[in-house]
Amino acid sequence: ELKVEQNPLFLSMQEGKNYTIYCNYSTTSDRLYWYRQDPGKSLESLFVLLSNGAVKQEGRLMASLDTKARLSTLHITAAVHDLSATYFCAVTRGGTSYGKLTFGQGTILTVHP
Amino acid sequence: DVKVTQSSRYLVKRTGEKVFLECVQDMDHENMFWYRQDPGLGLRLIYFSYDVKMKEKGDIPEGYSVSREKKERFSLILESASTNQTSMYLCASSSLGQGSNQPQHFGDGTRLSIL
Numbered sequence: 606e607l608k609v610e611q612n613p614l615f616l617s618m619q620e621g622k623n624y625t626i627y628c629n630y631s632t633t634s635d636r637l638y639w640y641r642q643d644p645g646k647s648l649e650s651l652f653v654l655l656s657n658g659a660v661k662q663e664g665r666l667m668a669s670l671d672t673k674a675r676l677s678t679l680h681i682t683a684a685v686h687d688l689s690a691t692y693f694c695a696v697t698r699g700g701t702s703y704g705k706l707t708f709g710q711g712t713i714l715t716v717h718p
Numbered sequence: 719d720v721k722v723t724q725s726s727r728y729l730v731k732r733t734g735e736k737v738f739l740e741c742v743q744d745m746d747h748e749n750m751f752w753y754r755q756d757p758g759l760g761l762r763l764i765y766f767s768y769d770v771k772m773k774e775k776g777d778i779p780e781g782y783s784v785s786r787e788k789k790e791r792f793s794l795i796l797e798s799a800s801t802n803q804t805s806m807y808l809c810a811s812s813s814l815g816q817g818s819n820q821p822q823h824f825g826d827g828t829r830l831s832i833l
Contacts, residue, residue, distance in 0.1 A: 648824040693760060
């Protein structure tokens with residue numbers, strides 16, 4: 606059974622600081638996604654990571670994937686208040702899974718002035 | 719832009735009622751999904767459908783059923799609502815899984831309360 610675990614689950618940061626959210630998954634997968642969810646809103650896709658060593662960046666967020674370690678990271682650089690949200694990683698299941706995803710628990714990020 | 723529309727943002731129902739949650743997508747996607755979201759548990763897959771009239775159970779299908787009579791519409795049915803089904807329900811759609819790198823696109827969610 607595929608399990609996805611995020612760490613930490615709660616993250617309180619000061620503006621201007623850097624931090625990393627970790628996403629571990631238990632079995633081989635071919636795709637990993639990062640999503641953002643603002644309070645009361647839907648999930649917004651941030652990144653799709655497809656291969657070992659993949660790195661993608663958008664603004665102050667950078668995501669990477671190590672398929673051998675079954676680990677993805679979401680790095681936040683010089684945090685700003687607008688980044689406050691819940692971040693989810695999600696991993697595709699193997700075989701003819703029709704793109705089914707298994708999600709992590711989510712990391713609630715709060716950025717303070 | 720992909721649009722996934724859920725019929726209600728908030729819904730309050732009584733125990734034992736039959737509840738229908740509706741979802742419509744406008745991108746001709748083959749796959750549609752229903753999740754429930756609970757604090758600390760992330761999103762858990764209830765049911766999904768990969769074609770009209772085709773459906774498969776997800777991880778937590780007990781107490782739920784689904785209907786997909788048209789490609790763009792996917793309905794979640796709570797046969798006899800219970801208080802432990804109080805949750806946020808999210809619908810999503812995507813193109814075929816094999817060879818597709820596109821993410822799932824989500825609706826705004828329905829916050830359902832069962833009294």
